[in-house]
Amino acid sequence: MFHSRRKFLQYSAYMGAGALAMPLAGMAFPSQQKKLGIALVGLGGYATNQLAPALMQTQHIELRGIVTGTPSKIPQWQEKYKIPEKNIYNYGNFDEIADNKDIDVVYIVLPNSMHAEYTIRGAKAGKHVICEKPMSVSVKEGEEMIAACKKAGKQLAIGYRLHYDPFHLEFIRHSREQVFGKVLAVEASDGFRAGDPNQWRLKKALSGGGPLMDVGIYAIQGTRYTIGEEPIAVTAQEFPKTMPEKFKDVEESLAWQLYFPGGAVSNSFSTYTTNVNRLFAGAEKGWFEINNAFGYSGQQMRTNKGPLQITPINQQAAHMDGVALSILQNKPANNVSGEEGLRDMKVIEGIYEAIASGKKVDLKI
Amino acid sequence: MFHSRRKFLQYSAYMGAGALAMPLAGMAFPSQQKKLGIALVGLGGYATNQLAPALMQTQHIELRGIVTGTPSKIPQWQEKYKIPEKNIYNYGNFDEIADNKDIDVVYIVLPNSMHAEYTIRGAKAGKHVICEKPMSVSVKEGEEMIAACKKAGKQLAIGYRLHYDPFHLEFIRHSREQVFGKVLAVEASDGFRAGDPNQWRLKKALSGGGPLMDVGIYAIQGTRYTIGEEPIAVTAQEFPKTMPEKFKDVEESLAWQLYFPGGAVSNSFSTYTTNVNRLFAGAEKGWFEINNAFGYSGQQMRTNKGPLQITPINQQAAHMDGVALSILQNKPANNVSGEEGLRDMKVIEGIYEAIASGKKVDLKI
Incomplete structure (x- = not known):
């Protein structure tokens, strides 16, 4: 790496x-x-x-x-x-x-x-x-x-x-070091077909929301750490439910767009109907992408120049070791801090507000 | 094939x-x-x-x-x-x-x-x-x-x-024959970094619009022939211009969502700032995707089971031969007819109307 x-x-x-x-x-x-x-x-x-x-x-x-x-x-x-x-x-x-x-x-x-x-x-x-x-x-x-x-x-x-995953670290490096110039657009999607209709994910009292809360949050995180800025506005759309009884409590599918101060933009999709799982960055002179971006394993990274060979690690072990070291050294792990989690919650509330109002919502993150 | x-x-x-x-x-x-x-x-x-x-x-x-x-x-x-x-x-x-x-x-x-x-x-x-x-x-x-x-x-x-391209024909087959079940969501994006600021594409009087007219139309076509229905509604978002002088006449980047009567949905992005070029279909039991989907060559198709080996052809030759045969046989080429072109124009006008109004626009196609 x-x-x-x-x-x-x-x-x-x-x-x-x-x-x-x-x-x-x-x-x-x-x-x-x-x-x-x-x-x-x-x-x-x-x-x-x-x-x-x-x-x-x-x-x-x-x-x-x-x-x-x-x-x-x-x-x-x-x-x-x-x-x-x-x-x-x-x-x-x-x-x-x-x-x-x-x-x-x-x-x-x-x-x-x-x-x-x-x-x-x-x-x-x-x-x-x-x-x-x-x-x-x-x-x-x-x-x-x-x-x-x-x-x-x-x-x-x-x-x-994923802040400790070598694929995502390499992805972030491509952005920070501007390997293909400045990142201008991110496409990030995460979704899967939710099976069991009785699972807690579908009960708002337990989950707080649908695919956005569960996996869409990875697309938000991925977009934010790829662009390296905080979004200043959001638009969002909820799609009509095809299984209204199953999804009576939470959204089934939704899309959202984030607007960043440096001019970069993003477009995202999250769903409980089908598998979609990708983080893509389009830059001035090329692009880079992770497929199966947000899974526990199976990441594949490539750029417009071809696939990258990256050795996967145990993400959970790396994450918990990373947090443990930050505790042992008394240096808060800013990359995965509560404050960092809160920023995603602000985006999520903005997305739900944009869906409810049908309007672009300003974000203060 | x-x-x-x-x-x-x-x-x-x-x-x-x-x-x-x-x-x-x-x-x-x-x-x-x-x-x-x-x-x-x-x-x-x-x-x-x-x-x-x-x-x-x-x-x-x-x-x-x-x-x-x-x-x-x-x-x-x-x-x-x-x-x-x-x-x-x-x-x-x-x-x-x-x-x-x-x-x-x-x-x-x-x-x-x-x-x-x-x-x-x-x-x-x-x-x-x-x-x-x-x-x-x-x-x-x-x-x-x-x-x-x-x-x-x-x-x-x-x-x-692309209606004569073997990658797209195979893609359509995956949808029509429900190789992975019914298609539920399509992600389709097409964009490139427009260089010369004096090119006709950037003059609305000549182009009629920005990336949507020029390449976004492929994402619309791709979505429609993948899902195999006509969209009944559209939402759309224009992103702020990062180069307002260069794009004073046309949009720089935009996103849109299409709503289909059978419940399938799509999310798309088109831009003149960066390269993005993909057609993805998420179905009940798997997914299929063409990368560099809309280019003159370089298509790569894969599914959740792996890459597909498809031999590329000269798209333009196949298209013109196809149209010629339909003329010689006096059987209109419905797949690429004027009526088919008109359907995309109705979606495009719907997208511009949705951007102008900020509202979901019903489509009658």
Whole structure:
């Protein structure tokens, strides 16, 4: 990935201390002896299939606790990850985690509408918090979460794993170093065909919204870190529902456009009807693109000059190691901070406002 | 391309008689002995670099005349293509082509705002007409062109070469045969960085509009023939101009969304600032995509299962041969007809109306 120390330093400057985790994982840090302990709060699919396995590969953080409302899940987690009885909590006694010195960090992997409550409770318990995206279901909640972590003197990081992914780092490099000149237009889309009509994603009380909240947020993030500015306005369109009963609570498909102060623009699409997953940047003298851009794996990057060979990594491990290092070094991971999550929430609220009003909405981010 | 006669017949049924040109080019037709004669009206870049060379490869039509307002261009065309003096016209004496039995077809390759006048004059001169896209700069003009050709008993075909391109035929097959189920969403974009600030494309009096008229129309066509229905509504957004002096006359970048009666939707982008060129279809069980979709060459098609090996052809030769056969057989090429061109003009006027009003515009196509 890094062809020279100069290039690496440029990355570091952009990415914040957190990015150190990946390229320097093998180097000696003063704090490397100590591993942080993490508890996963919520044992759904992402915790079970991605985060826990990734924590077998991390160097600066390890799985020591779980929080679940489903006691039947506990034995297999205990067996697989050797989690002691005293590090297992439910949502009733979660706050007692304050007294548990094994746990430095809690990772909130609950449905979106529960992110704020558990982030705030985690901070009050004196723990650093990693919270899955979207950080909350509103800007107001996001601000409360940031304030709570600040008050507790603890870091708040959002689960923006792609900030540690070598494909996205190379994509950002193409933009920052203007490999093909200035980026003028971004196309970013993320969607999939939502199966189970009973899943929490389709219940607004749990999800806060439809594909925009769930995966469209990656397209927003991708657009923002590609262009490297904050959008000043947004237009958005909701498409008519083809399955109104299934999507009675949340949007089925939508599109939006972001307007940036330097003149760059973006056009995006997100849906629960079909697979679409791409980050494209058109620049003055060429283009670059990641296909399957936002998935846990399977990224392919190419430019108008051809495909790039990039070795994939475990995104979740790199992300959690990055956040752990930023905690160990007491240097907030600005690339994935609560403030960064809040900016996406402001765009999301702008998109919903633009859909409701049918008008272009000014953004103050 | 065609794995069986059954599949071929399905194509033919969809594509109209014109599509016969490519797959059956080697077979004996009753009318195959006779080649039609064509005159190119306007000797700009497309006529010079694409159409004239393509006419060296056509089997049912050949270059016999030219119409130009630039006498200095004549000697090299005469030398290269052996065009007799009597088949060379200027815009003053163009109507005298009525008396020239060598010329069966005129191909209008002038700036957009001149398409209507020369199509109508060509029809009045008793010639079949191929007219470059966009067929006109307004729906009204398009209707007049169709009426004039109908009155003269002559065919009107638009320069929609991609209807004869094997990548796009395979793309359409993926939709029609529902290889991955029903198509639910299309993303189609076409744009390039317009260089010369003095080119006719940037003068509304000649072009009728900006990138939408010039290349965005391919994204509209592509969306319509992928989904196989007519859109019932459109929303659209014009982006602020980053080069207001250069683009004082026409839009610089824009996006639009089409709404189809069966529930499929599309999102598109077109620009004169950067290269973007893609046709993507998301279906129930997979996706398919052509990159460099709308260029004269360089198409690459792939699906979620991987890349497809398709042998490129000369698009312009296939298109002109297809139109020629439809004339020889007196079976209008519905896939590239004036009526088909008019449908795109209705979408284009809808897009401009949606931008001007800021509202969703109903389409009647």
